[in-house]
Amino acid sequence: MKSFEHVYRLHRLLKSRRYPVPFERVQAELECSRATTKRVLAYLRDVLGAPIETSREPRGYRYTDEAYELPGFWFSxxxxxxxxxxxxxxxxxxxxxxxxxxxxxxxxxxxxxxxxxxxxxxxARIRLLRAAARPAGRHFAAIAAAVLQRQRLMIDYASRGSGQTSTREISPQRLTHYRDNWYLDAWCHKSNGLRTFALDCVIRADVLDTRAQDVADDRLNVELGGSYGIFSGAPTATAVLRFTAERARWVSVEQWHEHQQGIWLADGSYELSVPYHHDEELILDILRYGPDVEVIAPASLRISVARRLEKAAARYRGTSPE
Incomplete structure (x- = not known):
């Protein structure tokens, strides 16, 4: 509700300033016309009873009572x-x-x-539903402590992809709560590189006395946050996805990645470009949209998605894909 946003922004602005705020600054904060800005000021003062004072020197608006709060429910x-x-x-x-x-x-x-x-x-009337959430695992406390205290860990890790268990010495960097599941970004001394581990796959975690090897935040963000998905890596390709006009109304306002680009096409469809490295998670998200999306590029991703769809269709037909 736009009027709510205007009142809320104005209240936050006046609460955060010790000195009068010029009208021009108020207008810029509200991002509206002079007339609308005056109406919001009047509404806050006259209807909501805010202790707004207009000063002449310096010229502007301020609260005379710093303890004032908006009545009712005013969280954004x-x-x-x-x-x-x-x-x-x-x-x-x-x-x-x-x-x-x-x-x-x-x-x-x-x-x-x-x-x-x-x-x-x-x-309880406001629900935040957790979809496909897995438990954080019984080693969450030890791992979190190692992250914060900057200590190395010796872990046994059961990979779901390969079905194998490996023992690794790692320097934990940061914990991530992603799609209702916990992951650990760490420097793996066995692989000599950055890796992301699902906490529920850690079957043993021993905190070592050795100091963890620190990795700069910039490098973490580039190598682990530069591409689509949790197991990202530095981007090596850009997926170009074209959504139907019906589905475009939803996808056009979704945030798939901070560096995504989207354009509307003449027929009402929507083309979304997303940088990625590993395609497994991206493919799963593409498949969610079924016939409402087409992979335009790259060719390797298009072929991978087409093969998945062919196998799915063959399973329902009871036949084997060619």
Whole structure:
């Protein structure tokens, strides 16, 4: 709701400033016309009772009561999602795991929500559903401690792809919660490179006395965050996907990757370009859209998706693909 956003932005601006805010700065923050800016100021002052004072020197607007808060429920969608996600994430941890350390945080989040009139009984009316979530594994606490204390780990890792278990010495870099599952980015001393491990596949984790080898954030972001998906690596290709006009209304507002590019075509379809390295996760997401998407490039990705679709169709026909 646009008017809500205007009031919320203005309130946040005035709360964050100790000195009067010029009208031009208010207008720029609200991203609207002079007339609309004046209406929002009047609404906040006259309807919501905000203690707005207009000063002449320096010229501008400010709150005379720094303790003023908007009445009712005034979280933005992003803040509400962050609070509820954190609350549900804490509740998902195993009983006894970091209970004493996390209890004050749970209490604080509950207090923040209650201050906005969102009681525990009502919080359940806003649901954040977890799809295909796997448990964090029984070694989460040890791994998290090693990440924060910068210690190396010796792990036994059961790879789902190969079905094999390997022992590795790793220097943990960061934990990632992605699509409701936990992953560890680490420098693998066995492979002599950066790798991403699913925490639920770690069957043993021993914290070593050896100091972890640090990898610069820039390198982590390039090698592990530059391409599509969690097992990304530095991008080596760009997928060009063309969605039908019907599906384009959804896909055009989706964020697949921070460096994606999208264009509307004359027939109403939508073409999305996404950098990637490993194609496995990308292929699975493409297949979700069935006949509503076509891989335009590269040819190798187009062939891989076509083969998957042919095998799926053959299974339903009860025949073997050629």
């Amino acid at each position: 969608a992003e803040e509400l999602q962050a609070l509820l996600s954190l609350q549900q994430l804490l509740a998902s941890f195993q009983p006894g795991l970091l209970d004493d350390a996390l209890a004050p945080l749970r209490t604080r989040i509950g207090s923040i929500l209650q201050s906005q009139g969102l009681k525990d009984s009502n919080a």
